[in-house]
Amino acid sequence: MDPTPPRNNAVTVADVARMAGVSKATAARVLGGYGTVSDRVREAVTLAARNLNYRPNELARSMTTGRSGTIGVVVGDIENPFFSLAVRGITDIARQAGFTVILTNSGENTETEKAAIRALLAKRVDGLIVSPAMESDVDHLEEAIRSGCPMVLLDRGSRTLGVDTVVADDGHAAEDITRRLIAGGHRRIAYLTACDTPDHRFRLPSDISTGSVRRRIEGFLRACHEAGLSGMEDWVRLGALTPAETQRIVTAMLTDKHAPTAIIASDSVIGLDVFKICRDRGIDIPRDLSLVSFHDADWTSVTTPPVTVVRQPVYQLGEKAAKLLVERLNGNGGPASRVVLKTELVERASVADIPAEQMSEARQEKV
Amino acid sequence: MDPTPPRNNAVTVADVARMAGVSKATAARVLGGYGTVSDRVREAVTLAARNLNYRPNELARSMTTGRSGTIGVVVGDIENPFFSLAVRGITDIARQAGFTVILTNSGENTETEKAAIRALLAKRVDGLIVSPAMESDVDHLEEAIRSGCPMVLLDRGSRTLGVDTVVADDGHAAEDITRRLIAGGHRRIAYLTACDTPDHRFRLPSDISTGSVRRRIEGFLRACHEAGLSGMEDWVRLGALTPAETQRIVTAMLTDKHAPTAIIASDSVIGLDVFKICRDRGIDIPRDLSLVSFHDADWTSVTTPPVTVVRQPVYQLGEKAAKLLVERLNGNGGPASRVVLKTELVERASVADIPAEQMSEARQEKV
Numbered sequence: 118m119d120p121t122p123p124r125n126n127a128v129t130v131a132d133v134a135r136m137a138g139v140s141k142a143t144a145a146r147v148l149g150g151y152g153t154v155s156d157r158v159r160e161a162v163t164l165a166a167r168n169l170n171y172r173p174n175e176l177a178r179s180m181t182t183g184r185s186g187t188i189g190v191v192v193g194d195i196e197n198p199f200f201s202l203a204v205r206g207i208t209d210i211a212r213q214a215g216f217t218v219i220l221t222n223s224g225e226n227t228e229t230e231k232a233a234i235r236a237l238l239a240k241r242v243d244g245l246i247v248s249p250a251m252e253s254d255v256d257h258l259e260e261a262i263r264s265g266c267p268m269v270l271l272d273r274g275s276r277t278l279g280v281d282t283v284v285a286d287d288g289h290a291a292e293d294i295t296r297r298l299i300a301g302g303h304r305r306i307a308y309l310t311a312c313d314t315p316d317h318r319f320r321l322p323s324d325i326s327t328g329s330v331r332r333r334i335e336g337f338l339r340a341c342h343e344a345g346l347s348g349m350e351d352w353v354r355l356g357a358l359t360p361a362e363t364q365r366i367v368t369a370m371l372t373d374k375h376a377p378t379a380i381i382a383s384d385s386v387i388g389l390d391v392f393k394i395c396r397d398r399g400i401d402i403p404r405d406l407s408l409v410s411f412h413d414a415d416w417t418s419v420t421t422p423p424v425t426v427v428r429q430p431v432y433q434l435g436e437k438a439a440k441l442l443v444e445r446l447n448g449n450g451g452p453a454s455r456v457v458l459k460t461e462l463v464e465r466a467s468v469a470d471i472p473a474e475q476m477s478e479a480r481q482e483k484v
Numbered sequence: 485m486d487p488t489p490p491r492n493n494a495v496t497v498a499d500v501a502r503m504a505g506v507s508k509a510t511a512a513r514v515l516g517g518y519g520t521v522s523d524r525v526r527e528a529v530t531l532a533a534r535n536l537n538y539r540p541n542e543l544a545r546s547m548t549t550g551r552s553g554t555i556g557v558v559v560g561d562i563e564n565p566f567f568s569l570a571v572r573g574i575t576d577i578a579r580q581a582g583f584t585v586i587l588t589n590s591g592e593n594t595e596t597e598k599a600a601i602r603a604l605l606a607k608r609v610d611g612l613i614v615s616p617a618m619e620s621d622v623d624h625l626e627e628a629i630r631s632g633c634p635m636v637l638l639d640r641g642s643r644t645l646g647v648d649t650v651v652a653d654d655g656h657a658a659e660d661i662t663r664r665l666i667a668g669g670h671r672r673i674a675y676l677t678a679c680d681t682p683d684h685r686f687r688l689p690s691d692i693s694t695g696s697v698r699r700r701i702e703g704f705l706r707a708c709h710e711a712g713l714s715g716m717e718d719w720v721r722l723g724a725l726t727p728a729e730t731q732r733i734v735t736a737m738l739t740d741k742h743a744p745t746a747i748i749a750s751d752s753v754i755g756l757d758v759f760k761i762c763r764d765r766g767i768d769i770p771r772d773l774s775l776v777s778f779h780d781a782d783w784t785s786v787t788t789p790p791v792t793v794v795r796q797p798v799y800q801l802g803e804k805a806a807k808l809l810v811e812r813l814n815g816n817g818g819p820a821s822r823v824v825l826k827t828e829l830v831e832r833a834s835v836a837d838i839p840a841e842q843m844s845e846a847r848q849e850k851v
Contacts, residue, residue, distance in 0.1 A: 185607075195571055197567070198565065201568035202565055204587070205563040208562065208588065217586050217607060218586065219584050220575065222572070235539075236553075238539055239539060240584065314847050389782055393785070393786060416783030416786055419786075420783075420787060421786045473787075
């Protein structure tokens, strides 16, 4: 079989009408399922359509209805298990509602995100679900909304956009886990994230333009302040964007005189890297270092020790975002809603309580 | 901000022309980047387009050019790390080539796959990348190809379709790992897969309609026959479609008088389930049971013991499939090619050599 027959052989309604021996209007009525025709005509047209391998042209229909039947999705990286699970939630709901999903990756880069949004709008998607790479740079999203394209923000909100938003309860989750670490005697607790600032230094939560991460850092700092720990901003480390960069940051921390006794990893990709670095350096978790990771990724429950995680309702985040978007597309004109889904702390065995002074010695011997 | 302004406020070329005080044809020339106009006119039109927030309508352009700029992708399950990584490869190449990707899941169900293909064709995708759920049921794919839609098969081939195909060297990989297990004294080696037959029983490789899995089973049986092991068809177990079903199958095998001494898991989702079941039942890997999994998923290197895997070039499978499709879309009319990418056996610590008689006793005591 010739693998590339010419594309312009698409069969039209006129072709079907000709073969069935009816007018184009009659054929269109049968194929579109509207109006009334005799059984004999319906059969003739249906048979002709089957013989000619006729397919309705949704592109043409889109031009008439102004609806393309597609939802555009922009995530940070489909390879990250967090996003692939959220996208599964989105596609399941979209399919049920009769929409297909156009998927794009931003690579957590705002320029790529802008290009993706432009491409999706040019394709006349009916709506958008976006995990913005940077909350401080959303002019392109605002423009998309202004042009009439409904949008739902996934996992990351925006104070300025005023659209439907579905996030997890990240702030409280971070606060909760930080409190437990402090109660267990930890004082040197590092918070490690991929998010970055131009000079790779953290000063204020407002520097962090990814909403979910900012809320986590705010939660972390809130719990620290509450416990009377000061200067904990210094323990927020940014820029864990690749395994090599994570390795550099973690190694620097662990070989420092004031090494952390606990690390909170902002996502499971970073958590896995930290776990591997500790294994390779012979650092015993949790004896030498306690580890907590966001996202209950599949690897976290089968390591030795299994890793304590913040279980986010990832599939449900995608599902809810798609449901809200479908409601908008079906005419819901109500005010924008902000849905916050509960997280759950799953305590496994990667966190140990240890007196601060003992930990300090142990770490310095070890590294 | 009203989150749902009406969608029909899309700005047209006529609106831009009116504001710029030029004819529609002139505005179209400027906005389309063709023909010649004076600098003054170009500036006026560009300014008007910006002020009106004009966006080119690619849908309209598609109607004229017959190209939609989209690639339709149908995978088994985006949540499976294998597919999410392959899709990342596809989207990276597609973006570079100026295409966007419409993603659909078949859930490994042929009826869902048929509906997905129908929806994608109705959207006039320029081409398709498909991992067919069943090779024995590809009439809908043949029809799509006949209608003029170029297609590339990903990870799973088809003898009948005659289209570009990108697969991994699964047969040799399975043969290779089976040989090693046999050389290590294993005789009772189970091959566990999600693929199923109507009565959940395996008889012949030709019963298996998923190409990559069939090739693996063929490789497994080839190595067994070569070593003079007969009746190994009985050790091919089908239907590990959900964690619950995998648990049922594996528990039945492990509690049997003739329990396997080694399990080959056909994908990393099943491999992870087997690992968890062994851990929960106190079965020591590799002392009591050797485990090999297809796909070098992230969890496999951080377990105790780390798991021996067949590393498939997953990202490259997606990348190559997208490259072949883009070449077809750019007019390559050559014969269909079948690309076979090399796999790699990554030996970790989940396989042990053990005398068959000793193993047999150990297993019966344990379970």
